[in-house]
Amino acid sequence: MPRHPLIGITGREDTSARLHAAPMHAVGVTYTHAIQQAGGTPCILPPTLTEEDWPVLIARLDGLLLSGGEDIAPTLYGETPQPWLGRVDETRDHAELGLVRLWVSTGKPLLAICRGHQVLNVALGGTLTQDILTEVPEALDHAYVPSRPMERIVHQVTIMPDSHLAKVLGRTTLEVNSAHHQAVIQPGTGLRVVAYAPDGINEATELVDHPFCISVQWHPEAMAKTSETMRSLFEAFVQHARGD
Ligand code: MN
Secondary structure, rough: OOOOEEEEHHHHEEEOOOOOOOOEOOOHHHHHHHHHHHHEHHHHHHHOOOOOHHHHHHHOOEEEOOOOOEEOHHHHOOOOOOOOOOEEEEHHHHHHHHHHHHHHHHOOOEEEEHHHHHHHHHHHOOOOEOOOOHHHOOOOOOOOOOOOOOOOOOOEHHHOOHHHHHHOOOOOOEEEOOOOOOEEEEOOOOEEEEOOOOOOEEEEEEEOOOOOEEEEEEOOOHHHOOHHHHHHHHHHHHHHHHEE
């Protein structure tokens, strides 16, 4: 049986519990399921990690998956918060940005999704739009719609043919879901934009000269049950984490 690599998945604070005085640290089921389906062992990382935890995780985890969630505090990419900014969690920002900055230098595989795509970018000095509809009014509506199933296709993306992402997925066009109101504007140091929506919004980046560091703005984990192409992204990630 192949070795199951240990994959850390970043979690969020969840205050929706009936016992509202007892918040939880949580990760969406589709993330843990996609990792298990691909042959990895998922491990939920709390959003309260500090500099004391980062080296411990770097030594023990085989792969890091940055999950979706809140907006990143704009001060962390040099901007003033605007009224159209969503909810932020600065404790989580600190936990993830510090871990990611150390992680990328190890060469261990990283897969970043939605907020994670934005976290990777900000960790490497890039910038975001605080709200696509307000700041890029000519763009499509990429935002989350509560009544729409997460696996539902919203728009197409065009993938750069010479990218690692195109090689992993085996294609250069792809239909994706969309549940984000922010986007990467200026890519961070070493990041290459490798996929665009039809309106020009950046939908994926990868770290140049890294064995596996891919970030996507859509939610492949929510389509992994029904799409072999989306599963192939998790399979490639877990294979790298296994050292294959
Ligand atoms: Mn989108």
